[in-house]
Amino acid sequence: MSLDRRIELLNYAAKHGCWIFEDDYDGELHYHGRPPPALRSLDMGGRVIYAGTFSKTLFPGLRLGYIVCPSALRGDIRAAKIYDDFGCSSIEQTALATFLESRQYEKHLRKSLAELRNRRQALIEGLSKHMGAHLDVVTSNGGMHAVAWFRKLSYTDFDKLLAQAPKREVGLHPIHPFYETRPARPGLMLGFAGLSPEQLRTAMARLALSLNDVIAR
Numbered sequence: 001m002s003l004d005r006r007i008e009l010l011n012y013a014a015k016h017g018c019w020i021f022e023d024d025y026d027g028e029l030h031y032h033g034r035p036p037p038a039l040r041s042l043d044m045g046g047r048v049i050y051a052g053t054f055s056k057t058l059f060p061g062l063r064l065g066y067i068v069c070p071s072a073l074r075g076d077i078r079a080a081k082i083y084d085d086f087g088c089s090s091i092e093q094t095a096l097a098t099f100l101e102s103r104q105y106e107k108h109l110r111k112s113l114a115e116l117r118n119r120r121q122a123l124i125e126g127l128s129k130h131m132g133a134h135l136d137v138v139t140s141n142g143g144m145h146a147v148a149w150f151r152k153l154s155y156t157d158f159d160k161l162l163a164q165a166p167k168r169e170v171g172l173h174p175i176h177p178f179y180e181t182r183p184a185r186p187g188l189m190l191g192f193a194g195l196s197p198e199q200l201r202t203a204m205a206r207l208a209l210s211l212n213d214v215i216a217r
Contacts (some may be wrong), residue, residue, distance in 0.1 A: 011217055014045035019073075022050045028109055029059055031117050049077075052200035054096065056144070057109060064088055064096055076122040116144065123190060126204025131211060144193040147175055149185050153214075154207040158186035160214045168206040 001009070013020050022039045040050035053065035069077055081087065099105050120139070123146060127137050138147045147165075150158065158174070165172050173186040192200055 002213050003035075003036065006037075006042060010039060010043055010045065010047065013047040018047060020048045023049050024050060024052050026143050027052065029113065030122065030146060032141045035142060040068060046072070049073065057112060058096075062092060062096070064092060078151045078166055116193060117201060118197050119192045119195065120146070122191040122200040123204065126201045127190075130204050130208035131206060134191065135213060144191055146192065148190055149183075149187040151185070153186055153211075155182075155186050157214050160217075161210060164213050165207060165210040168210050170203055170206045170210060172207075183197075 012018065019045075020039060024038055027035060027038060038050060040048045047070070049070070050068040051065060054062050055065070067077060071209065124137060124139065124207045127135055127148060129145075134151060134153070136149045136151060138149065146150075153161070162172055162174065173191070175189045176182045194204065
C-alpha cells in the first residue's frame with residue numbers, strides 16, 4: 001500500500017475503533033531502496049496489532065514468531081497463546097534471543113538478502129530468455145515470489161501445462177486459486193527462495209520446453 005493509503009487506513013481504524021492486524025511475515029526481505037514503513041510505526045492511535053515470524057528469515061522448523069500489540073490487548077493475547085499451545089520451547093527462544101543480541105541476526109539478514117537478490121534476478125532473466133514472448137512478469141521490491149501472467153494461453157491449455165511440467169521435474173503453482181473470481185488470464189506464482197540461481201535457470205528452460213509441448217499440440 002502507498003503511504004497515503006496506509007494513513008487513510010489508520011485514520012479509518014481510529015475513527016471507527018477497528019483493529020488492524022498487520023502480518024509482516026517478509027518485511028525484512030526488501031531488494032531496492034528503503035522498505036515502506038510498517039503500519040505499526042505510523043500508528044498514533046494504538047489500533048495496529050503487528051505480527052512477524054522468523055520462519056522466513058531463519059528456518060520454518062524454528063516455529064517462532066512475535067506480536068507487538070497495544071497494551072490493552074496484551075493480557076488477552078497472552079491468554080490466547082496459553083490456551084492454544086502452552087507456549088514455545090524455552091530453549092529455542094533463549095537461543096534466538098542470544099542470536100539477536102549478538103547482532104549476528106542482522107549479519108545473517110544481509111547475507112540472505114544478497115543471495116535472494118541473485119536468485120530473484122536468475123528467475124527474471126530465465127523467464128525473459130526462454131518465455132519473454134509468452135509472459136508478463138510482475139515483481140515487487142520485496143518477498144520471495146514473482147507472478148507470471150500468460151498473454152494468450154487459455155485455461156484449457158494451462159491445465160495441460162500443469163500436467164506436462166512435472167514430467168520435466170518442474171513443479172508449478174497456479175495463482176488463480178488465490179482469487180475470489182478467476183482472472184481472465186492464467187498465471188503462475190513463482191517462488192525463488194528454495195532454489196539456487198543455476199537451478200532456477202534450468203527450471204525456466206524446462207518450463208519453456210513444457211510450454212512448447214502444449215502450444216505445439
